[in-house]
Amino acid sequence: MDWQTIIVAIIGVVALLAVIRKFYRQFFKPESAPECDNCPVPDIQEKNSQS
Amino acid sequence: MSALEKWGIKELCDVLKTVTSNHQASTDPFPLEIGPKLDPILKPISNIFQNKLGYSTRLSTGQALRLVTRKSTLDIYGQVYLNSQQIDPELLEQLHNLRQSALSNLEKENVPHRTLEATLRYQWLDQNLADVQTEGLQQIDTRSQSEKIDSVLTHKWFGPLIFTGLLYFIFQAIFSWSTSPMDWIESGVSHFSQLVVSVLPKGILRDLLVDGVLAGVGAIVIFLPQILILMFFLIILEDSGYMARVAFMLDRVMSKVGLHGRSVLPLMSGYACAIPGIMSTRTIDSWKERLITMLILPLMSCSARLPVYALMIGAFIPSITVGYIFGLQGLTMVIMYFLGTITALILAKIFSSWIKVEGKSSFVMEMPPYRVPILSSVFRQVFNRGKLFILNAGKIIMAISIVLWFLASFPKTDIHGNPGTIHTSYAGKIGHSIEPLIKPLGFDWKVGIALITSFAAREVVVSTLATIYNVEDSDENVVQLSVAMKNDINPITGKAVFSPLVALSLMVFYVYAAQCMATFAIIRRETNSWKWPFFMIAYMNILAFLASLLVYQGGLWMGFS
Numbered sequence: 001m002d003w004q005t006i007i008v009a010i011i012g013v014v015a016l017l018a019v020i021r022k023f024y025r026q027f028f029k030p031e032s033a034p035e036c037d038n039c040p041v042p043d044i045q046e047k048n049s050q051s
Numbered sequence: 052m053s054a055l056e057k058w059g060i061k062e063l064c065d066v067l068k069t070v071t072s073n074h075q076a077s078t079d080p081f082p083l084e085i086g087p088k089l090d091p092i093l094k095p096i097s098n099i100f101q102n103k104l105g106y107s108t109r110l111s112t113g114q115a116l117r118l119v120t121r122k123s124t125l126d127i128y129g130q131v132y133l134n135s136q137q138i139d140p141e142l143l144e145q146l147h148n149l150r151q152s153a154l155s156n157l158e159k160e161n162v163p164h165r166t167l168e169a170t171l172r173y174q175w176l177d178q179n180l181a182d183v184q185t186e187g188l189q190q191i192d193t194r195s196q197s198e199k200i201d202s203v204l205t206h207k208w209f210g211p212l213i214f215t216g217l218l219y220f221i222f223q224a225i226f227s228w229s230t231s232p233m234d235w236i237e238s239g240v241s242h243f244s245q246l247v248v249s250v251l252p253k254g255i256l257r258d259l260l261v262d263g264v265l266a267g268v269g270a271i272v273i274f275l276p277q278i279l280i281l282m283f284f285l286i287i288l289e290d291s292g293y294m295a296r297v298a299f300m301l302d303r304v305m306s307k308v309g310l311h312g313r314s315v316l317p318l319m320s321g322y323a324c325a326i327p328g329i330m331s332t333r334t335i336d337s338w339k340e341r342l343i344t345m346l347i348l349p350l351m352s353c354s355a356r357l358p359v360y361a362l363m364i365g366a367f368i369p370s371i372t373v374g375y376i377f378g379l380q381g382l383t384m385v386i387m388y389f390l391g392t393i394t395a396l397i398l399a400k401i402f403s404s405w406i407k408v409e410g411k412s413s414f415v416m417e418m419p420p421y422r423v424p425i426l427s428s429v430f431r432q433v434f435n436r437g438k439l440f441i442l443n444a445g446k447i448i449m450a451i452s453i454v455l456w457f458l459a460s461f462p463k464t465d466i467h468g469n470p471g472t473i474h475t476s477y478a479g480k481i482g483h484s485i486e487p488l489i490k491p492l493g494f495d496w497k498v499g500i501a502l503i504t505s506f507a508a509r510e511v512v513v514s515t516l517a518t519i520y521n522v523e524d525s526d527e528n529v530v531q532l533s534v535a536m537k538n539d540i541n542p543i544t545g546k547a548v549f550s551p552l553v554a555l556s557l558m559v560f561y562v563y564a565a566q567c568m569a570t571f572a573i574i575r576r577e578t579n580s581w582k583w584p585f586f587m588i589a590y591m592n593i594l595a596f597l598a599s600l601l602v603y604q605g606g607l608w609m610g611f612s
Contacts, residue, residue: 004256011259015453022447022507026572 053417081112083171084178092156093119096149103142118146119153120168165336197420201296210300218388221284223381225277225357226365232276237531240269244529259456261529262521267452268445270517270532271510274358275437281357282436283429285323290424294319299418308396309403311337314344318395321351322388325570329577343402345577346587349570350395352388352562355509359561360387362513366533367554383558391562394594448514451504455515459522473523492560492596493553493603495541502566509566552611556603563595 052059085093093115100111118124125146128138157164194202203209244265251257288294298319302312313335321328328348335341352360364380371379458478465475473479481503482496489499497519505512513532520535539548565571565588574584 002254004252004254008255008259011453012457015450018446018450019454019507022450023568026568027575 079109081109083116083175085112085116085171088160089162089167092153092160096146096153099142099146099149103139116168116171118150119157119164121165122150125150195420197292197418200421201418204293205296205299210296214297214300215385215389217288219377219381219385221281222384222388223378224284225280225361225384226370226378226380228280229276233273236273236275237269240265240272240529244269248527258460258522259453261527262460263452263456263518264449266517266521266529267455267514268449269529270513271358271444271448272441274361274510274513275440277361278354278357278440279433279437281354282323283433286429286432287424290422290429292419292421295419304396305399308400310340310343310399311335314340314399317344318348318351321348321353324353324355325349325351325567326573329570329573332577339403339406342406342578342583343399345574346402346583346590347395347399349565349567349587349591350391350398350563352391353509353567355567356387356561358510358513360384360558362533363554363558366536367549367551369551383555387558387562390559394563398590444508444510447507448511451507451511452514452518455500455504455518456522459519473519476522478519491604492599493550493556494560495548497539497548498557502560502564505566507568509561512561512566546612550612552603552606555606556599559602560595560599563591563598565591565595 052063054060093112096115096118097108097111100106100114101108104111106114114124125143128146129143154164157167204213244261247257247260247265251260285294288297298312298315301315301318305311305314314332317328317331317335319328320331325348328351329345332341332344332348335344360383364383368380368383373379373382455478458481459473459476461471461476463471465471474483478500479496482500485499485503486494486496489502494502497516500519501512501515504515516536517530517532520532520539521530524530524535536549537547540546541548571584571588574587575581578584
């Protein structure tokens with residue numbers, strides 16, 4: 001196995017784990033708010049907690 | 052004074068302190084006119100306050116009225132301590148039962164309980180103001196600058212026309228103004244891919260970086276200028292006070308579809324993103340209205356749909372003028388936004404007749420004065436938005452592009468031992484297996500794969516298509532997605548895979564489809580049930596399929612191809 005294949009395999013595993021983690025966190029972590037990737041949810045939560 | 056803008060509060064507090072200091076509890080009768088119809092309804096509650104808590108007649112009547120008007124009053128009694136001891140739970144239970152009985156009596160009398168206290172206070176004001184000499188009538192008669200502008204911007208007919216015109220201007224600007232920055236980004240991605248090709252030796256890592264990472268992420272980053280322009284205008288409209296007027300105009304429509312004004316603001320935030328919109332439905336008292344608002348909110352076209360619309364419109368809708376002044380591209384975008392909004396309102400009407408839950412909330416909205424937006428604040432918000440898009444959305448797009456590259460590149464040989472193609476890859480097999488289902492909508496297997504991956508987020512459809520076209524293409528550098536889509540020919544029919552009709556069908560599909568994992572998750576959390584998120588997915592995807600089918604088959608029937 002050449003060095004390129006080893007690096008690609010590592011990147012692939014990391015990417016797969018990142019996707020699985022993302023799905024898992026959205027559905028099975030009730031204490032953290034579901035997140036859209038490009039919306040300012042944390043700001044709104046912060047404002048709500050301050051008010 | 053204004054509680055919303057937080058001015059005049061200190062002065063009010065000072066006056067209250069002056070009035071209440073050295074002043075015994077008033078023994079005057081309750082000032083608001085309760086009347087013979089309400090008196091027997093409120094009496095049992097005020098008796099409890101008087102006998103059990105030692106309140107004066109005036110205070111007990113006032114608290115009885117407040118308890119009937121707002122349920123939260125009971126919660127406050129549950130939390131407060133009386134003479135260092137928590138209030139008796141039995142007394143709370145008694146108050147709760149008496150409140151329920153008062154509510155049913157009020158309903159029989161056709162008196163809305165939620166606005167009862169406010170109504171009585173206004174009656175008192177009207178009676179008293181009529182008897183006193185009012186100063187400054189001239190001032191009241193003279194309309195302020197804001198009121199003059201409101202008379203045009205919130206006019207029954209001109210208001211919606213102006214709003215539509217503004218939307219059209221924004222969407223046309225998105226296409227016209229973003230051309231140069233998009234070209235720069237595209238050229239940057241292309242140069243970077245050439246750099247990677249020149250630095251790395253030929254091999255699997257170089258293929259992954261160029262065809263997977265750079266193609267997928269680059270295809271989305273190109274739309275950053277358009278997203279920033281949309282955000283810039285939305286923030287300007289918000290900060291200038293115009294969005295509150297739009298909410299006011301929509302409030303009229305809301306009552307006709309079974310919702311109330313409180314649903315307007317969450318729905319308006321849905322134009323940027325459904326998630327904060329759904330979270331802000333917590334301000335809606337009535338569960339039925341809150342649920343309906345949550346279910347229809349994902350139909351408002353959020354900014355994640357923008358790359359999908361922009362890709363399809365930019366590539367397949369000609370940049371021509373219709374009706375002498377209207378650019379067809381901007382007009383198509385306006386239609387997509389209106390399609391989602393109008394469907395949301397129609398469905399709200401249908402859902403409100405299906406979902407049987409009692410309760411209706413009231414809504415009072417204070418119009419902020421018009422003001423010139425502070426540019427530094429606008430640019431800061433636009434910058435933050437761009438940062439969120441690049442850093443947060445970029446991560447999942449990159450991860451999905453990498454996984455997809457693996458699925459599209461392996462196995463390297465087919466079952467006969469011949470070199471594999473994208474058709475024999477895992478992604479190709481998945482795409483081909485669902486192609487019969489989506490063929491009536493005009494979509495091929497590549498779009499089929501994109502429909503699956505974009506459940507994570509709608510914009511992933513763009514990066515998915517870019518990755519697939521790059522894996523399929525033998526060119527070493529990144530292939531421009533819109534060019535690849537235009538040149539894609541179906542080998543069986545010999546016809547172009549994408550046409551303006553297919554692009555329209557795909558856009559309509561994305562107007563309705565529930566392609567957002569985060570929305571599904573937040574509805575699951577906010578409703579505390581799996582039933583409603585699955586219902587949302589089912590109704591939105593059935594709607595998307597039928598609407599897309601209607602557009603494509605209707606277009607074919609009318610002679611378009």
